[in-house]
Amino acid sequence: MSFPFIITAALMLVSAVAAMSLRNLVHCALCLIVTFAGLAALFLQMNARFVGFAQILVYIGAVAILILFAILLTRSSEMKTGQLRVVPSSWWVGIAVALVTFGSLALAVSSSTLLKHPPSEPGIVTVKQIGFQLMENYVLPLEVIGLLLTAAMIGAALIAMREKQSP
Amino acid sequence: MLGTGIIKGMAETARNFLGSYTSEDRLPTVQYPEEKIPAKENARSFPFLVHDRNDAEMGLRCVACLICEKECPPQCIYIVKDTIKKPDHTGKLQNHPKIFDIDISVCMSCQICVEVCPFDAIKMDTAFEFSTTDRFGALLLHKDQLAKSNEHYQKIHPTEAAEVDARLTGETAKAEAKAKADVEAKAKAAVEAKAKAAAASATTPANV
Amino acid sequence: MSTTVDQLFVSLKHWLVGLVPEAWQTIASILLSIAPILGVFPLLFAITTWLERKGLGRIQNRLGPNRVGPFGWFQPIADGIKMLTKEDVVPRSADHLVHFLAPVVLIVPVLLAYSVLPFGKNMVAIDLDEGVLFFFAVGAATELSVFMAGWGSRNKYSVLGAMRAIAQMISYELPLVISSLTVVMLTGSLSLVTIVDRQAPVIFGFLHQWNVFTPWGLAGCVLFFIAATAESNRTPFDLPEGESEIIAGYLIEYSGFKYALFFMGEYLGLFAISSLGITLFLGGWLAPFAFLDWIPSYLWFFLKLFALICLFIWIRGTLPRLRIDQLMNFAWKFMLPMTLINVAVAGLWYFSREWGGIPIRWFMCAFCIAVPYVLLGRAVEPRVARRIYRYSN
Numbered sequence: 001m002s003f004p005f006i007i008t009a010a011l012m013l014v015s016a017v018a019a020m021s022l023r024n025l026v027h028c029a030l031c032l033i034v035t036f037a038g039l040a041a042l043f044l045q046m047n048a049r050f051v052g053f054a055q056i057l058v059y060i061g062a063v064a065i066l067i068l069f070a071i072l073l074t075r076s077s078e079m080k081t082g083q084l085r086v087v088p089s090s091w092w093v094g095i096a097v098a099l100v101t102f103g104s105l106a107l108a109v110s111s112s113t114l115l116k117h118p119p120s121e122p123g124i125v126t127v128k129q130i131g132f133q134l135m136e137n138y139v140l141p142l143e144v145i146g147l148l149l150t151a152a153m154i155g156a157a158l159i160a161m162r163e164k165q166s167p
Numbered sequence: 168m169l170g171t172g173i174i175k176g177m178a179e180t181a182r183n184f185l186g187s188y189t190s191e192d193r194l195p196t197v198q199y200p201e202e203k204i205p206a207k208e209n210a211r212s213f214p215f216l217v218h219d220r221n222d223a224e225m226g227l228r229c230v231a232c233l234i235c236e237k238e239c240p241p242q243c244i245y246i247v248k249d250t251i252k253k254p255d256h257t258g259k260l261q262n263h264p265k266i267f268d269i270d271i272s273v274c275m276s277c278q279i280c281v282e283v284c285p286f287d288a289i290k291m292d293t294a295f296e297f298s299t300t301d302r303f304g305a306l307l308l309h310k311d312q313l314a315k316s317n318e319h320y321q322k323i324h325p326t327e328a329a330e331v332d333a334r335l336t337g338e339t340a341k342a343e344a345k346a347k348a349d350v351e352a353k354a355k356a357a358v359e360a361k362a363k364a365a366a367a368s369a370t371t372p373a374n375v
Numbered sequence: 376m377s378t379t380v381d382q383l384f385v386s387l388k389h390w391l392v393g394l395v396p397e398a399w400q401t402i403a404s405i406l407l408s409i410a411p412i413l414g415v416f417p418l419l420f421a422i423t424t425w426l427e428r429k430g431l432g433r434i435q436n437r438l439g440p441n442r443v444g445p446f447g448w449f450q451p452i453a454d455g456i457k458m459l460t461k462e463d464v465v466p467r468s469a470d471h472l473v474h475f476l477a478p479v480v481l482i483v484p485v486l487l488a489y490s491v492l493p494f495g496k497n498m499v500a501i502d503l504d505e506g507v508l509f510f511f512a513v514g515a516a517t518e519l520s521v522f523m524a525g526w527g528s529r530n531k532y533s534v535l536g537a538m539r540a541i542a543q544m545i546s547y548e549l550p551l552v553i554s555s556l557t558v559v560m561l562t563g564s565l566s567l568v569t570i571v572d573r574q575a576p577v578i579f580g581f582l583h584q585w586n587v588f589t590p591w592g593l594a595g596c597v598l599f600f601i602a603a604t605a606e607s608n609r610t611p612f613d614l615p616e617g618e619s620e621i622i623a624g625y626l627i628e629y630s631g632f633k634y635a636l637f638f639m640g641e642y643l644g645l646f647a648i649s650s651l652g653i654t655l656f657l658g659g660w661l662a663p664f665a666f667l668d669w670i671p672s673y674l675w676f677f678l679k680l681f682a683l684i685c686l687f688i689w690i691r692g693t694l695p696r697l698r699i700d701q702l703m704n705f706a707w708k709f710m711l712p713m714t715l716i717n718v719a720v721a722g723l724w725y726f727s728r729e730w731g732g733i734p735i736r737w738f739m740c741a742f743c744i745a746v747p748y749v750l751l752g753r754a755v756e757p758r759v760a761r762r763i764y765r766y767s768n
Contacts, residue, residue, distance in 0.1 A: 065519070
């Protein structure tokens with residue numbers, strides 16, 4: 001529970017709550033970006049440098065832009081956000097689901113072997129090691145992810161094309 | 168195509184860049200007001216009054232005929248005739264303007280006053296640097312500011328001035344010739360009258 | 376003697392850090408690494424604005440600014456004073472927080488990107504093992520500021536300009552990253568210091584092995600710099616801020632100092648990407664020939680940066696602006712296939728090390744790049760007939 005961790009965690013919690021509860025949708029998306037940045041900071045604090053920088057590159061540089069474009073392109077006439085109720089009527093269902101999820105995750109984490117026997121020193125993982133692991137042990141998941149991404153791209157191109165061709 | 172157009176374009180731009188240091192036509196900038204381009208002959212800005220013989224008062228060609236004042240479309244000319252008379256280029260006595268004002272903030276440079284003047288007295292100037300901080304009086308030019316010599320007119324509009332000068336000297340020569348012929352005729356008539364008087368006085372003593 | 380001059384700034388920094396008491400030495404070291412960057416690059420920005428205006432002027436058959444100081448040298452100062460004293464106009468219906476934060480979100484990642492670039496031998500602020508990844512990560516964060524600027528202004532032209540700008544930036548990010556991928560592939564490390572060090576060995580007795588002297592390096596360098604021009608919104612890719620097209624695009628509602636910050640952020644981004652290109656392809660702080668090694672390394676680096684800036688200004692004066700569909704066509708149909716082919720050719724170069732001497736490998740790899748280049752070029756060209764001028768002779 002070091003000082004940087006406390007600051008980062010507090011920032012992430014505040015921005016996550018803000019991303020849920022703000023009225024303006026674009027402000028919510030921007031607070032979500034702050035949450036992503038906090039996540040990247042957490043990765044960097046654990047010396048997972050590649051994942052941290054990749055988090056910034058992918059999430060903030062691409063996913064966040066995608067979210068913002070989606071908001072922009074689908075809002076059209078709905079500019080007033082006064083009609084949205086920030087707290088819906090069935091709020092107790094949300095709290096119940098959140099408690100169940102938190103409980104199961106806490107149970108799983110607290111009974112994990114890593115927590116009982118933490119390693120003596122956190123190893124610094126270099127990009128070279130990640131690369132070797134990807135190419136040797138995890139090459140099948142890598143290829144499957146590649147195929148999945150290709151399918152997604154082709155699907156997106158097809159959807160965009162079909163919109164133009166239909167009269 | 169395939170990038171060759173870009174290379175050719177960049178070569179041309181480089182030639183422009185390097186040529187702007189060496190050749191004149193790749194840098195035609197004139198740094199006004201340190202450098203000025205001389206005005207072309209057909210340029211015109213506002214009217215001025217021509218005077219001969221370096222005499223800005225009595226040498227003015229203007230005879231206050233008031234034609235330009237009447238013809239000026241925005242009516243920016245104001246003339247008051249004087250009582251004194253001055254001789255013009257043919258020696259005939261003419262009127263003289265006491266006051267001749269042009270308001271160049273109103274003048275639209277249409278050149279009508281120049282076209283209608285029968286005495287080649289008012290011509291168009293090419294000067295344009297008239298800006299002033301005095302809003303109400305400085306753009307009203309008076310006779311002494313408007314009177315410029317014939318040499319100035321020859322400098323700014325050479326061909327026109329040459330043609331006007333040729334015509335005026337022709338008229339002057341004709342007037343002088345006529346004056347000389349008049350003087351000779353008068354002298355001859357005086358001689359004849361004296362001869363006749365002498366002949367008349369010669370015959371009268373015989374009658375006594 | 377030459378190493379003393381070369382390591383002048385490094386030894387200066389060590390001496391200054393030694394003057395500070397023990398407990399403060401890390402902070403002093405960090406500050407002394409950051410301060411030169413913050414001092415030199417904005418100064419270079421001021422010089423570049425002057426150079427650009429004079430250079431573009433001469434290219435366009437006119438003088439640039441020459442009234443403020445001899446040859447207009449104080450023009451950047453006059454511009455700075457003008458920007459500082461202008462009224463800061465914010466539209467009433469604008470999103471004030473987002474509108475205010477957009478220039479900040481631009482400048483901070485751009486300045487962060489300078490921390491991994493080696494400006495000379497042993498002169499890098501942080502020697503990260505993943506320097507290239509860090510650089511592209513913070514580069515991606517700058518696109519966010521474009522969106523915030525466009526959205527926060529609550530102006531149709533702004534939003535339109537911002538969307539176009541972001542589309543352009545993400546389209547050209549792919550060729551940028553993949554062309555730098557070839558360098559990383561053949562160097563075996565993401566660290567920028569290692570990349571420069573791998574270009575140091577001398578071949579043929581006098582030539583340092585800059586990556587640009589290889590066929591994949593040459594193609595990669597050209598592709599990288601085209602993508603860099605597009606990433607920093609410079610002509611011919613400056614549609615997002617073209618004055619005659621969309622007024623100022625996402626910068627319409629910015630005036631005074633915020634506009635100056637955007638302007639500075641764009642130019643600093645240009646310097647950062649050029650510096651990355653120099654490090655990856657043009658040998659960083661290395662001299663081209665071994666007999667020129669006595670010139671200090673930082674001087675070489677800034678000489679190359681200066682040459683690149685002049686090249687960018689030259690291209691700006693030459694080429695007209697591309698339309699948005701021409702831009703996107705060029706990115707996805709030409710640059711992306713070329714960069715992928717470049718990766719394959721880089722692999723070919725690596726695996727053909729035992730086959731023969733350098734000339735054979737060079738011509739083989741160059742052939743493998745040139746043929747797709749010609750074919751793709753012809754495929755992407757618009758099919759218009761030759762122009763027929765009916766009324767002129």
